[in-house]
Amino acid sequence: MIGPAAESPVLETAALTRRFGSIVPVHHLDLVVAQRAIFGLLGPNGAGKSTTIKMLTTLLPPSSGTARVAGYDIVREPWGVRRQIGYVPQLLSADGALTGYENLLLSARLYDVPRADRRSRIDEALAFMGLEDAGHRLARTYSGGMVRRLELAQAMLHRPVLLFLDEPTIGLDPIARHAVWERLRESRRQFAMSVVITTHDMEEAEALCDTIAIMHGGRVAVQGTAAALRNQLGPGATLDDVFADVAGGSIDEGGSYRDARSTRRTAARLG
Amino acid sequence: MTPVAPGAPPHASARTESPAAFARHAAAIFAVEMRKMVRDPTDLFTRAIQPVLWLVVFGEVFSRTRAIPTGNLSYLEFMAPGVLSQSVLFSAIFYGIAVIWERDLGIVHKLLVSPSSRGALVFGKALAAGTRALAQALIIIALTLVLGVHVRLDPLSLCGIALAVVLGGALFSTFSFVIACVVKTRERFMGIGQVLTMPLFFASNAIYPLVMMPPWLQVVARYNPLTYLVSILRALMVQGGMASEGIGLDFAVLALVFTGFVLLAARLFAGIVR
Ligand SMILES: Nc1ncnc2c1ncn2[C@@H]1O[C@H](COP(=O)(O)OP(=O)(O)OP(=O)(O)O)[C@@H](O)[C@H]1O
Numbered sequence: 001m002i003g004p005a006a007e008s009p010v011l012e013t014a015a016l017t018r019r020f021g022s023i024v025p026v027h028h029l030d031l032v033v034a035q036r037a038i039f040g041l042l043g044p045n046g047a048g049k050s051t052t053i054k055m056l057t058t059l060l061p062p063s064s065g066t067a068r069v070a071g072y073d074i075v076r077e078p079w080g081v082r083r084q085i086g087y088v089p090q091l092l093s094a095d096g097a098l099t100g101y102e103n104l105l106l107s108a109r110l111y112d113v114p115r116a117d118r119r120s121r122i123d124e125a126l127a128f129m130g131l132e133d134a135g136h137r138l139a140r141t142y143s144g145g146m147v148r149r150l151e152l153a154q155a156m157l158h159r160p161v162l163l164f165l166d167e168p169t170i171g172l173d174p175i176a177r178h179a180v181w182e183r184l185r186e187s188r189r190q191f192a193m194s195v196v197i198t199t200h201d202m203e204e205a206e207a208l209c210d211t212i213a214i215m216h217g218g219r220v221a222v223q224g225t226a227a228a229l230r231n232q233l234g235p236g237a238t239l240d241d242v243f244a245d246v247a248g249g250s251i252d253e254g255g256s257y258r259d260a261r262s263t264r265r266t267a268a269r270l271g
Numbered sequence: 272m273t274p275v276a277p278g279a280p281p282h283a284s285a286r287t288e289s290p291a292a293f294a295r296h297a298a299a300i301f302a303v304e305m306r307k308m309v310r311d312p313t314d315l316f317t318r319a320i321q322p323v324l325w326l327v328v329f330g331e332v333f334s335r336t337r338a339i340p341t342g343n344l345s346y347l348e349f350m351a352p353g354v355l356s357q358s359v360l361f362s363a364i365f366y367g368i369a370v371i372w373e374r375d376l377g378i379v380h381k382l383l384v385s386p387s388s389r390g391a392l393v394f395g396k397a398l399a400a401g402t403r404a405l406a407q408a409l410i411i412i413a414l415t416l417v418l419g420v421h422v423r424l425d426p427l428s429l430c431g432i433a434l435a436v437v438l439g440g441a442l443f444s445t446f447s448f449v450i451a452c453v454v455k456t457r458e459r460f461m462g463i464g465q466v467l468t469m470p471l472f473f474a475s476n477a478i479y480p481l482v483m484m485p486p487w488l489q490v491v492a493r494y495n496p497l498t499y500l501v502s503i504l505r506a507l508m509v510q511g512g513m514a515s516e517g518i519g520l521d522f523a524v525l526a527l528v529f530t531g532f533v534l535l536a537a538r539l540f541a542g543i544v545r
């Protein structure tokens with residue numbers, strides 16, 4: 001199969017929609033993610049971020065509309081999409097009954113990493129994520145930060161063109177979070193990888209993402225660089241303000257925005 | 272540059288997996304499941320206790336009453352293959368719980384976004400469950416010998432027994448897998464698992480011959496895969512035992528039903544994360 005032309009986006013959705021009965025968590029979504037971009041998908045709880053990612057990773061068929069991911073159509077060519085992407089679900093998904101090494105070995109085998117390369121590729125991945133000393137321990141003995149790094153290593157082992165991360169830094173301390181950001185930037189440099197990431201952490205969005213889309217009620221409310229979004233709202237506006245403007249009243253109900261804000265304060269204090 | 276991963280094969284978008292890729296991916300899943308079993312084998316032993324209790328208590332009592340016509344076999348000899356089949360059924364029928372557990376942990380999500388086919392994932396897991404049933408069968412057979420039941424030990428019978436146990440374990444675990452994909456929650460699964468096990472066990476020839484059953488139950492038993500597993504094991508394990516329809520046919524039925532369940536589970540697997 002021939003890949004798309006050099007400048008074509010790595011991800012493009014066309015009126016992507018998902019219904020669950022009367023709920024429409026994703027409504028006629030049109031997103032474009034450029035190659036090598038780190039794209040932030042933000043929005044209050046229930047905005048439809050995870051549902052969007054599940055469709056783009058072929059876990060959930062769209063009710064209507066479609067998307068092209070790394071040159072393949074998610075509805076007609078999900079097999080092609082799966083080879084090109086990596087995915088870290090919102091849940092902690094490493095298998096605790098296996099060691100870090102064994103978790104990675106399973107991924108290597110399912111993604112057809114050639115046998116001769118597996119060992120070196122896995123050792124490299126463990127070292128890259130700072131897990132070389134923990135590789136032969138059961139993953140259930142890992143800290144939350146170590147599990148997340150293991151999952152990133154797993155999702156990137158086959159050198160995906162596009163990586164989907166659903167709240168990858170939730171529950172991580174600021175240092176662990178910064179370590180994850182650094183790894184993502186480094187992988188983009190090395191492998192020309194693009195990233196779609198969801199987060200409730202405005203600092204993360206600001207620091208990491210080239211482009212931010214804030215979803216609300218299944219639609220993209222605003223989109224652009226962090227600076228553009230801030231300037232759009234007015235002088236001195238923060239990304240928090242932009243988020244609050246989009247999410248409207250729902251901020252008062254949802255706990256996670258507050259949580260994100262307090263985490264951010266902690267992060268700022270600890271540097 | 273084209274956004275195609277280095278090393279991605281040219282058939283990356285091919286709809287079907289080659290048989291070699293199917294085997295590789297199934298083997299990867301199988302290896303992981305085996306690793307887990309070897310790491311924590313306590314389950315195998317605790318689950319062997321119940322069947323042995325059946326043999327000792329139920330078997331000894333009914334041997335004395337001679338209430339059940341078992342031809343030229345002692346009741347214990349008649350029952351031992353049934354109890355072994357029971358252990359295969361009981362350990363496999365709750366396999367779906369593990370699948371739901373892995374779904375709740377997000378492990379299933381990761382398997383499903385990988386390029387391996389759902390069929391390969393299901394088949395690898397089924398084979399692992401069958402092998403687990405075999406490990407347990409070895410423990411039970413050893414205990415049966417200790418109880419003084421004469422079990423055939425020639426290599427050919429043993430191979431046949433092993434094959435039947437693996438096939439039976441794979442079949443019932445995949446059946447369980449299908450249920451897990453449909454009900455999706457642990458609570459509902461436990462309810463259905465409990466409801467299914469006993470009828471599957473009693474509507475079979477495991478502890479009494481088919482001829483003892485009322486006609487309608489005989490019909491049910493003929494549609495019960497457990498009956499075919501019991502037939503094979505009874506023919507192979509016990510001196511002088513006879514398969515009702517011939518072992519070949521019994522194996523064919525089990526293989527066919529297993530294939531059906533694998534296809535069904537492969538279809539339904541992705542639904543478990545929706
Ligand atoms: N399988 C499902 N069945 C019914 N409704 C669902 C299902 N999955 C998601 N929803 C609904 O769709 C909406 C969007 O959910 P989604 O998980 O995509 O939100 P989110 O943006 O990821 O939120 P969060 O920030 O809390 O993770 C919610 O109202 C949710 O209840």
Ligand SMILES: [Mg+2]
Pocket residue numbers: 049050051090166
């Ligand atoms: Mg979510």
